[in-house]
Amino acid sequence: MSFDDILPVPDFGLGWLDASGDHADVVLSTRVRLARNLQGHAFGPRARVNDREAVLRQVQQKIPRVPLLADAVVAEMPKLEERARRLLVERRMASRDMLGEPGRGPLRATAVLLGASAPVSVMVNEEDHLRMQTLFSGLRLRDAWSLIDRLDEELGQELPYAYHGEFGFLTSCPTNVGTGLRASVLMHLPGLVLTKEIGKVLQGLSQVGLTFRGLYGEGSEVVGNFFQVSNQTTLGKTEEDLVEHLERVVRQVIQYEMQARVVLLRDAAQVTEDKIWRAYGLLRYARSLSFEELMNLLSGVRLGVSLKLLPGLRVYTLNKLMIFSQPAHLEEAAGRSLPGTEGDAHRAAYVRRILATEGAVSPDDESSGAGPSMAG
């Protein structure tokens, strides 16, 4: 089973790239996921192969009766080509854990259900029996919550969730017990990083029950000044309260970030402007780019777009570069694997091609001023 087979719509799972939501230059995307388990089967590390197989069968039987998943594609991880599995991870629809041990491949009966008409997906037999999630562009926590809530209702009609009167929904890991909800917002915070205020802000998050992670979730490093901010607690509050609280704090962080950018332009205009244009120049011309360097350069350019220094460039283009320059995406485009430094060369070539067609900015664009305008 190849990537083409599982993605009937070419840009499936990429709706969130369109940079349409609120504050899309600071908030890349909003994700809400719910963890659920089914009664009658062991879950978490105690689940055996026959537990997992029974769960997957049960889910597959029921999905035709779940409106939001009626036209879903069922991508069984063991049946997918290796590259297709990595593509799902890069599109943020499967977790890294679902790839399994190197050389051994994914565990039996792991799958991802991919909604074709709505931005929903469900991981089956990941850490929990079910991990349903939705992904939106920009800051759209309420929309994301209400869509996932609807999916949860629909699935709950068909499947017997493991639920405890006192604790709420039972999960494999105790940190998810209760609502099973994790709402997260992927934020770009270069202003706070460059003004060295980021430490204070991140510390503040943990004091109000929130946490942060890198681009690929738990255990991934922060690159390119991208921070995934999410709720830490799942117990003792309603889902609505959790989502509302996260939204309130995120809006505050956006304010801090905006203030930091004002400070940057006031105190270090020339340095900031130079940094932004250098990043753009390297993206336009480099012949070899690691993914990490690309992310750091995109961070500079994204700041430039947000500050209106690079008027020809759209946030959508930057989002697209981020996704399609990941290793499996580059290999998919090349139609072959790209060992050694070939991936870096293909990445640089892809970035140049996209920027030449969608992101050409004159080196001396009027609005950015030739030379010392901002530094004036």
Place this chain on the structure above:
Amino acid sequence: MSFDDILPVPDFGLGWLDASGDHADVVLSTRVRLARNLQGHAFGPRARVNDREAVLRQVQQKIPRVPLLADAVVAEMPKLEERARRLLVERRMASRDMLGEPGRGPLRATAVLLGASAPVSVMVNEEDHLRMQTLFSGLRLRDAWSLIDRLDEELGQELPYAYHGEFGFLTSCPTNVGTGLRASVLMHLPGLVLTKEIGKVLQGLSQVGLTFRGLYGEGSEVVGNFFQVSNQTTLGKTEEDLVEHLERVVRQVIQYEMQARVVLLRDAAQVTEDKIWRAYGLLRYARSLSFEELMNLLSGVRLGVSLKLLPGLRVYTLNKLMIFSQPAHLEEAAGRSLPGTEGDAHRAAYVRRILATEGAVSPDDESSGAGPSMAG
């Protein structure tokens, strides 16, 4: 006295930029200078003000009778504006020493004679009473020698040179006694630097009586992989022998450099190509450039032009960028001094402007290949 007054022809002293000589992509320029002193006046550190004033008067009296200097402009350093003095240094027609101590200005009776119809100039009352020099584009040692030899003949007809039957021409510093000749060739050797062969080559130079210096001569550092290779000895050989020997060795160094470039393209094509294009991208877009960084980036781009990776760009443009982005040149263009980081901003703006009009290269030029072409 301003720069305009001393430079009736706008590009005076810049003929050597035209990149017309032999191997102009590796050899920027050829310079030959002769040191001479006049009988009857103390020279070197022993020369007093009245010695120097007498020498300058004597020279000024005679130059109408010297064909190569008949239309020369006499730029007396103390009468020049401070920026005009620095411009002469940046155009390589005056030495740094001629600027004098900071705050105190140049010594009395120091001057530069600037030939208007031939590329000759004469420093008066620098280390020696007379330092005549000529500067050519590319590798043109014989032409440079024969022009300076003619000037020497013409001046010697009018002025009583201090000459010793055994030692030859007497000079302030014993290392110049004899012929008083220093022939030097400004070479760009990135291949030897990148393949780490440069140490061996430089060591070899000293074994055959040659030496090397940075861009601005004695005591200046090597930047941008530019090396000034010149004769070390001045005594016991004829001028023709010295010049011929230098030429032979320089041609050998050119061969080594070319071999090193072949090795680079064979063993490190992707890294080299990437380095070149990144340098170009930064020059096209940076908002702030120190002179040293500019020289290093120009080194990369120059290599790219030489390797035919940047087909739209000419060596002439790179030579021009080098000269006109020096501090006093930028201030002259701005019509004011450029304190702090303003110079770096003006330098970057100048480079962008010139490259936009004379050096536009498509990020994906066919001949350089999109991505992994050279890396194969």
